[in-house]
Amino acid sequence: MNRQILYDNQDFFDGYFALRNQDINYNDLLEQPAMAELLPNLSGKAVLDLGCGFGQNCKDFVCRGAKRVVGVDISEKMLSVAKDKSAAPEIQYRNMSMTDIASMDETFDFVYSSLAFHYVEDFSKLMTDIYNLLAPNGMLLFSQEHPIPTATIDGLGHYNKDENGIPVSYTFSNYSQSGKREIHWFIDGVVKFHRPMGELLTAVARAGFTIEVVCEPTPKDWAVKKLPAIAKEFIKPSFLIVQARKKA
């Protein structure tokens, strides 16, 4: 099942919508704060958000002074929520696949993507397409699932617990076997693409980018206070964040 069918599937959508509306979730406690720390000054900038989903980030970019924001998502259902809840005159939402962005006839100062690139099969092409859409000195900031949790082919990567039920270690396999992974997430048959760290980062570099930051975010004290179980992130990371820049 590809991402288009995935996010437009009603069962998946309902599960995902509920997850993102929970008060306490990993995105809000860990991934989003880490991404926010790496945002550039957006005042007067043109921004492209790939896999914008419900559009919360597009709205935030406008609050931070962006003069133009294009939010791209393959799911009509997600964009209908975005247009309803995260509208602004500066934002344009487009229902398209991020595999088709090479056809866009625009330039951006900043390309952003939160937790969507692991759905894309051809990562090298994606990097080249983004590089071509960026203005000189433009920045790419993206997060995706970390390659350790995406590695295991049978989907059975797991934490091991001690006698008190506290996670103490993590077991995984197939890290260096790049490729498709079919897992259960709300529904069966969710397809993601596992790429080892080296393959990923070399593709970013080969597209022409200068890698500035590689971040495997860990929870701050306030996040652990809110959700003590999130301390298990110190055992193995869930997210990978990369900040990279096009040459000036």
Added chain:
Amino acid sequence: MNRQILYDNQDFFDGYFALRNQDINYNDLLEQPAMAELLPNLSGKAVLDLGCGFGQNCKDFVCRGAKRVVGVDISEKMLSVAKDKSAAPEIQYRNMSMTDIASMDETFDFVYSSLAFHYVEDFSKLMTDIYNLLAPNGMLLFSQEHPIPTATIDGLGHYNKDENGIPVSYTFSNYSQSGKREIHWFIDGVVKFHRPMGELLTAVARAGFTIEVVCEPTPKDWAVKKLPAIAKEFIKPSFLIVQARKKA
């Protein structure tokens, strides 16, 4: 026990010497071939080898046309083998710690280091020191133990085997807890420094380098044929290799 005392310790030295002289070892089957693929053209170049050990690579750099090679190692014992077995007019061996290279009054076109940086506590300083020693457009190529196998604080990271004794997965912990790790390797109390991938690569970038390649080498068919057990590298990598360049 620091690296100086370590490699000059007779028990450790004997164990390490025997390991490297085995016909079949991970360095020769996996790490060294991957490093060789990433070597630049060395014709007429000045080369610095950090943690040069027995000097095999220094000798190889001369064979590849380097006009001047400086091999640095903290262990006198290792260097006495190097001076005996890997001597050449173009090579100068120096008994010093790589933490002291900022005092060197020379410039190099290429800085190389095989499996030594995980012994260094202050990685950011090391990156800055190397950057300062490189000529414009100069290259750094280094390997070190991969952060997944160095992660587990109690040293008990391990493969799990199926009923036939075949490794099927890997269990580890403490990945995001940067710092000292004391392990047993031939002798007790061998000290290494674990750094998560993000911390490592961001330090390379922040020193000013453009990261060109991040490689987690996997064994080629010929290596698996020679040592079938090395196929377990596809479960989790043992080595990390980084190629980075100083701006022109």
